[in-house]
Amino acid sequence: MPERNLDFGKFGARGIKGHEAVARQLDALAGYIATPITARRGLLARLHYLTRTDHARAAAREAGFTATPRTIRAWLAGTRSPSRANLAAIEQAYRAVRRENVARYLLARLNREGRGTRVEFHPLNQSQVTRSHQRAVEYRTLNVRHWDRIVAAWAADDDAALDTAWVDDAVVDLGSQWGQYEHVTHIGFAA
Structure with a gap:
């Protein structure tokens, strides 16, 4: 796996792991109670x-x-x-x-009877990286059709399984550039 052994952020790039962004998006779709527990x-x-x-x-x-x-x-x-x-x-x-x-419910909503859900990959933030160390990364979209392992890992709150499922079931479909999207600023999907 091309990008897993690099020291992310060494030159000032900022972002989060893709599976963490997916977990945040799934949490938003889950619709938790908005009022804090202290109230x-x-x-x-x-x-x-x-x-x-x-x-x-x-x-x-x-x-x-x-x-x-x-x-x-x-x-x-x-x-x-x-x-x-x-x-x-x-x-x-x-x-x-x-x-x-x-x-x-989320699994059925994301799989959409085999049609899948369109996912937006917003690349990492390189504004603090010197010009000579920046790499060309762009906004990408991808239709993810298999959400079973991703949603199961999210529901179990298993971070390692979610990372593996996200990379194996979604990110590798980006082709040879998939390693550039291991860290992102945001993952979005309209489900």
């Missing part, structure tokens, strides 16, 4: 999401949320407030359960 409304929304059904409670337990029903009732009633550690556990469990719940 009472955000806490209540997350607790209701995690405790609404037996399936949600089981998924929350599997994601590491182990508060007792009595404690949850006290939080919902407002008689007690969760600690910072509990707030972090609630947020982490909420994101894990939400990803699991929307993964199948």
Whole structure:
């Protein structure tokens, strides 16, 4: 793999790994609760999401949320407030359960019955790189038809698997220039 062993940013280039940009875009499509968990409304929304059904409670337990029903009732009633550690556990469990719940929907939306989704690759930022060290990279588009491994890795919150799936299922289709798009400023897709 041509670009994986280079020291990115050595000459001042800026950007993020492509799979991180894809994860951000999928997170945006997942539609998380916008109100922060530190606000009472955000806490209540997350607790209701995690405790609404037996399936949600089981998924929350599997994601590491182990508060007792009595404690949850006290939080919902407002008689007690969760600690910072509990707030972090609630947020982490909420994101894990939400990803699991929307993964199948996102997969169908991105695959579009085999037609795929158009992806935009915005190249890395070379404004701080001296002219002699800059390379020619341009805005590219590509139609990605196989999202199964990408969405599964995102839903499992497995960064290494997402990187591998993104490179193997999408980026290599850019041809011989795929290594230039390992780091990008943004990945966009209208799904």
